[in-house]
Amino acid sequence: MAQNDTVKLIGCSDDPFSIRPRVALHLKSIKYEYLEEPDDDLGEKSQLLLKSNPIHKKTPVLIHGDLAICESLNIVQYLDEAWPSDPSILPSNAYDRASARFWAQYIDDKVKQFRDSLLHALFCFLSKFDTLVSVINKSV
Amino acid sequence: MCLKQCFEAANALTGANNDEERIAATGKLTECLAILEETFQKSSKGLGFFGGETIGYLDIACAALLGPISVIEMFSADKFVREETTPGLIQWAVRFRAHEAVRPYMPTVEEVTELVKQRIEEGFKRNFKSNVSTSEYE
Numbered sequence: 001m002a003q004n005d006t007v008k009l010i011g012c013s014d015d016p017f018s019i020r021p022r023v024a025l026h027l028k029s030i031k032y033e034y035l036e037e038p039d040d041d042l043g044e045k046s047q048l049l050l051k052s053n054p055i056h057k058k059t060p061v062l063i064h065g066d067l068a069i070c071e072s073l074n075i076v077q078y079l080d081e082a083w084p085s086d087p088s089i090l091p092s093n094a095y096d097r098a099s100a101r102f103w104a105q106y107i108d109d110k111v112k113q114f115r116d117s118l119l120h121a122l123f124c125f126l127s128k129f130d131t132l133v134s135v136i137n138k139s140v
Numbered sequence: 141m142c143l144k145q146c147f148e149a150a151n152a153l154t155g156a157n158n159d160e161e162r163i164a165a166t167g168k169l170t171e172c173l174a175i176l177e178e179t180f181q182k183s184s185k186g187l188g189f190f191g192g193e194t195i196g197y198l199d200i201a202c203a204a205l206l207g208p209i210s211v212i213e214m215f216s217a218d219k220f221v222r223e224e225t226t227p228g229l230i231q232w233a234v235r236f237r238a239h240e241a242v243r244p245y246m247p248t249v250e251e252v253t254e255l256v257k258q259r260i261e262e263g264f265k266r267n268f269k270s271n272v273s274t275s276e277y278e
Contacts, residue, residue, distance in 0.1 A: 014255065016204040019245050023200050026241035076200055090197045097197075100190075103179055104201035110172070111204045 003083060005065035007032035010049050014039050016111060017072040018060040024076045028083045073104055170225055176202075177226040184228070188235050199236060203246065206233060210252045 009025065009032055011018035025032055037049055037059050045057055052061045052068035062069040062078065069078045080089040091097050183190045183198060190198035213219055221230050237246055247255070 013247070016207040019203045019207075019242075020200050022245040023195070023203055023241050026244075027195060072204070073197075073201060076197065080197075087194055089191075089195075089200065091191070099183070100197045100201075103183075103190075103198055107176075107198075107201045107205055111208055 006063075008035055008063040009033070010035045010037050010046070010052065010059050010061045010063070012037045012039065012059040015059050020072040021060050021062055021075040021079065024079045024089060027087055027089065028079055028085070030079065030083060073101075073108065170220060173220055173226050173229065177229050180228040180232060184232075189232065195236070195239060195241060199232075202232075203236070203242065206237070207247065207252050210249045211256055214253050214256060 007025070007030055009018075009021055011022065011034060013036065022034070035046075035048065037046055038044070048063075049059065049061060050057055052063055053059075053070045056070065058070075060070075060072050060075060062075045064078075064082070069075050076089060091100055179198075180190060183192075185192055187193050189195050190202065209220060220226075221233060223230055236242055237248075
């Protein structure tokens with residue numbers, strides 16, 4: 001895949017994972033087109049997202065020429081390999097690289113858990129509110 | 141082991157019903173961030189980033205942590221990334237946010253807070269509407 005092929009990134013400003021490829025693209029001085037995906041709950045998913053990430057249907061997705069690369073850390077690693085010029089993102093030493101990947105995975109798991117429990121908390125909050133509203137409605 | 145603790149911590153924190161539960165949950169989350177602090181100290185070798193002098197893979201991975209932590213801090217009205225417990229991480233976060241490759245894409249704490257408020261309001265409006273329509277059938 002040639003470096004002068006077009007690069008696009010489908011991201012979402014609500015999504016903490018979309019920041020990762022944007023930082024990597026900036027560090028590597030890669031010119032790209034940023035495509036903002038509407039928020040999951042509010043809008044329909046774009047055809048481009050459904051086509052380029054049919055398995056998870058999630059942002060971010062990197063589109064390099066006609067190839068799609070999914071998962072934020074995977075995209076960062078791909079960018080580092082496909083554009084090997086400085087600055088390098090992954091460590092050069094094999095052990096350091098393995099260690100960085102281990103901790104990155106740890107962080108990923110944690111962010112997903114935080115996000116899920118936040119959504120759960122929001123849901124609980126709203127359903128409590130819901131009960132309150134229905135109690136008020138009945139009493140009126 | 142720590143993953144389970146983090147999960148319990150976040151869960152207990154956001155679902156905590158009283159101050160006692162909340163204080164216990166806060167302790168667990170602080171413990172987990174202490175592990176990341178230790179990783180930072182080892183990985184940065186006394187320099188500014190996980191990657192050493194420059195931003196590396198682990199710094200980029202941690203970028204996804206900053207937003208959710210701000211939201212948790214907002215929910216719990218407590219600070220988890222603090223000078224006393226995570227001196228490396230707190231300085232890292234300031235340095236990282238200010239970096240020219242990060243600043244344009246990373247929302248500020250204020251922006252994240254605003255976004256969460258908007259989401260809560262939207263959710264409330266949806267719920268409120270559905271309730272009004274149910275009551276009309278009663």
